[in-house]
Amino acid sequence: MATNKSFRGRGMEDQKSEKERGHTKHQEKLDLSEKLRQLSSQKRRKECLDLYASPINDAIRDGFHGSIVVDCCARCGDIIEAENTVIDMMHANKHNKQTQQRDGHFFWTDEPLSYYKKVPIQAWTALLKGYAHKGEMGKADSLFGYLCSTTPAKSSLGKKRKQNNDPNVRTLNTVLRGCMWTATSRDDGRSNGVTKLIGGIMTASRAWEMAAKRKIALDTSSYEYYVTILAQSLRIETAERMIGQMKIEFEPNVLSESLAVCWVAIARAHLFLGRVGDAARCAQNAQMYFGRKLPTEESTRKHEEGRKKHATTGGKQSKNGTSRREHSNHLFRSHRQSELRMEASCIENICSSKCATLDTEFVARSMVTRLLYFCGGGTTSLDAMNADDGSEECNDFSYSFDSVWNSFGLKETLQRLIENRNETPSELRFIFPTGEKKKNNRKMHDLGLPSILDDTTCAKLQHHFAGGCLFDRTGCVDFDRIFSTGDRDKKCHGGAPLYLELGSGSGDWACLQAQLNPSGQYVTVELRADRVFQTFAKGMLRDMPLTNLCCVGSECGSFLRQRIRTGTVDAIFVNHPEPPTQTHGVNEADQSDEPAHMLNNKMVISSAKCLKPDGRGRLIIVTDNLLYAQHICRSVSKLLSQVDLVGVAPREVHDLKRIESFGHGSLNLYEGNPSISVDHYVVKGGPSNGTSYFDRLWRTGAGKHADMKRRYIIALRTKGGKSREAGGSNGTPKKRKKRSEEKQRRRNERRLKRKLES
Known part of the structure; x- marks a missing residue:
């Protein structure tokens, strides 16, 4: 009997010690997560990678730690280490982690579903964030499609249940933000010979459709990003339809800030197409939401709990004791609202002025000659820092219109110009021949403008609007030709001073300089595509458009090396x-x-x-x-x-x-x-x-x-x-002031006296 009691006591002690070991291991995991988060927030990439790979942490390392490391690499612009971390997580417990990838495929496309499940959705989302920051929207487009193609987890009853490893609203918003930062361009040859447009409105539309099929619960940020992208590409009807869906899905008090952003973006788009009345209407709609109190994170979260969906703050989790963060967010959002109010008032003033309507052909010419786009992204990457100066070559001397054509609204502008046959130049009708078809006993123009322009059409458009190619034989931009095209006052000409602003943001400073110094030629260089368009809009949407301002979307270092003489x-x-x-x-x-x-x-x-x-x-x-x-x-x-x-x-x-x-x-x-x-x-x-x-x-x-x-x-x-x-x-x-010797002597004595007294 005593023996049985001793065995039971020993068993209870073993269970207790096992429980203590489990608690200790859990605490070690939490401590490791906290250390990795601190290093990530400070962008100390090397220390974060070393701590994650340390053999001391082999027993406690898990997928959530890997997600923090991937996010740190994405924040620091090191996409290669982010990919390597995800590959290590996919091939955990496998000796040969390097697999042979087929040509034209990314590393995730040839892996079985069991490997995909080993990587938390947080890590996949962080990798998407890295691609968006670097501007590699071909990889982001493919990865989001891959995540949405995986079969959602189901319960035993066959109904879809909530699964943390499925793509969610944060995953979608990460892709949409990347589409705001990177305009449309052609893919990098991974579509089996078929030309595919990626980034900007193209990837955003595909991601939006996939999210709808996947039934991903959207938030206000999702609509805000998508409407902004639609308005930037001048697809106004679709953008206003999205606002209607927002009002149906969300309560008005939650929508105040997002609706103000959307209405201002749409008002700006209406002005580009010459719709002054609609622009004034949208600006007035935006003004309605500026007087309302900004919703707090707590009120937004309570509203979402009632709807049984994810938080409406764009994937930002609220933490206890973060009053400082909430105060900073409130300052930022208040400032953002004041900026929107200022832009809405500016649009209303333009609509009420005599010079409100822009000439459609002038807008199209300005888009071709004053809006250049080469690459985009959210921030500078390590590749840009480590680029070998002077080693890059520009093999494509022809200007690609894909970004300006699709993401910046040149297609919609030319469509409006061609629709009005009385104002359409004969050369433009020759470039885009239009047929006629009858519908409801009325003649309608069948424009048939393509989504992808060939090199011949691009050359014709440059010759029509600029009188020739905008680049020389080495690929450098010919700014003399750019600024001499469409200059109404002929103030800018060859030999005028050339000024560049790097990292120009939304362009306030450059627009002010171009206005105060009309004899100078100002070029803004900004990586984010949405800010490039904002700068272009500020230069165009005014009483007298700035003809001495050119907006460039590019990484600053590569632009200086490749495009400037x-x-x-x-x-x-x-x-x-x-x-x-x-x-x-x-x-x-x-x-x-x-x-x-x-x-x-x-x-x-x-x-x-x-x-x-x-x-x-x-x-x-x-x-x-x-x-x-x-x-x-x-x-x-x-x-x-x-x-x-x-x-x-x-x-x-x-x-x-x-x-x-x-x-x-x-x-x-x-x-x-x-x-x-x-x-x-x-x-x-x-x-x-x-x-x-x-x-x-x-x-x-x-x-x-x-x-x-x-x-x-x-x-x-x-x-x-x-x-x-x-x-x-x-x-x-x-x-310089000229003083006599006596005056200078008395002045020196006074200065010496003041110095001794102080």
Whole structure:
């Protein structure tokens, strides 16, 4: 009997110890997840990968840890490591993890379904995020189609049940965001010889249809993204139909912010097609939602619980004790609403003016000559940072119209132009011959405009609207031809100063500069396609459209290397660049494993080659982040021996204050308001709330490391030549005061007296 009791006691102790070991293992998993999340949020990619692959964590590593690592790689622009992590998760417990892939296939297409199930949907979504950030919409399109083609999990009763590994609203929204950031282009040859359009409106439409068949529960962000993409491509009828579906599915108090975004986007599209009345109506509809109180995350979540669907905040999970995050979100959303209100008011003013209706042919010509798109994405990738400067070649010298044709509304614009046969030029009718057919006893035009244009049609369109090819034999953009086409006042001509803004955002600053300096040629370069279109709209939708502004969608480094002739740019501007992380680069030791960001060393070298020599070219960087400004100065000072650049001396910028020097005084960091001394044209007594979206955003206090008032300026110029004289705040050259020796002596005495008293 005692023996049985001892056995029972020993068994209970074994169960207790096993339970304790299970609890300890669970806690170790939680601790590992927290460490990986912290490293991911700080974009410390190498440390995150090392911690995940450490043999110490072999017993506790699981798919959720892998999802965090994939997300970290996506955030840092390292898509190769993200793919390798997913492949390792698919081939877990398999010795030979490298499988031979067939030509024209991605790594997931040849794997059995059992391998797909080993990877959590969070990891697949994070991989989609990486593709969207890098602009690889061919892979994103294929992967989302693969995830939607898998058979949904079912219960024993045969009914579909909720399964965490099925694609969800976060997966869909990730693809839609990528379609906003990347306009339509042709695939990369993985369609078995059949030409396929990917990205932009094409991938978004396919993803929307697949989500409907899959019965994925949508949220307000899903509709907001899709309507914005439709409006950007000028497919207005479909966009307004989507708004009707939004109102049916969601309560009005939840829709206020999203509906305002959608109505402003549609109003902008109506103006492009010359529908002034409809544009005014949509702008007024947007104004209806600005006075309403913004819904909190808690109210939105309660509403969704009542509908038994996913949260309507676009896949953002709320955490306890995140008052700081909620405060930051509220500041951002309030600022976003004020920006939308300002744009809606601007559209209403345009509609009420005498010059509201745009000439359709002028809009089409501007789209062909002032809207260039080469590539897109959400942020700079490591590939762009590590590109071998000068090694890239431009083999395709013909301009591809796929993006402007489908994603930016050139097809809809030409369709409207051709429909009005009285205004259609004969050359355009020859390019797109139209037949006639009878319907309801009325003659209708059968346009038949294709979705894909061949090279011959592209060449004809360039000749019709621009008088010739927009590129030279080396693939560089011919800006003299671009800016001489359709210039009503003929203010821009060959030899005019050429200014580039890199990372231009939504284009507020560049539009203001083009307006204040009509004799200059301004080119904006932005990676995100939606911001490229916003800049183009701001330049066009005004009383007098800006004919000295060209909007380019491209990665900045590749654009400088491939599309700009050497020594032709007067000034390159970078305003409020996004740092790799807010804490990176504070110390010299942080220079190793630098995260991806736009102002890397390769970019500075490429910029120096594009600037005019002999002191005529300038590189001007303005930021509100002192830590990032110091990091840039340290990096650039080490490059000055390799490039034809020198720091601008204090005598050239009298209105700026030097606060720090780098590289033994070869480069200075200045503080002050940008003015004509650094080629920034300013309005005397202009707005005090900032001249760009991000400038106004940081003035609200949304940036932790940004300064709401101070601006830090890094100014460089090419070597040689004479230094410029600093200009006054109103744009006029600053005159040197001539004083007599007696006046100068008394002035020096007063300055010395004030210095001694202080």
